[in-house]
Amino acid sequence: MVFLGVHDQKIEMLFILNEQRGQGVGKVLLGYALNELAANSVDVNEQNPQALGFYQHMGFEVKSRSPLDDMGKPFPLLHMKL
DSSP, X not given: OEEEEEETTEEEXXXXXXXXXXXXXXXXXXXXXHHTSOOOEEEEETTOHHHHHHXXXXXXXXXXXXXXXXXXXXXXXXXXXX
């Protein structure tokens, strides 16, 4: 299972099952988000180094950090942009 959600040029979700990682699916979905949906930003949970590394590898940079997630819980978010 894989899925992608984009809203207002921001990648809101990009999920890939563990069994499907490393096969290029993430790159294809991200390419679609960038090229077809004009996405240029994403928030990454700071405690998810695999996602952080993926987006950095794809050209995103951390621009700022929030100590809480969107629900106000103590899960720091890294705000990334191309």
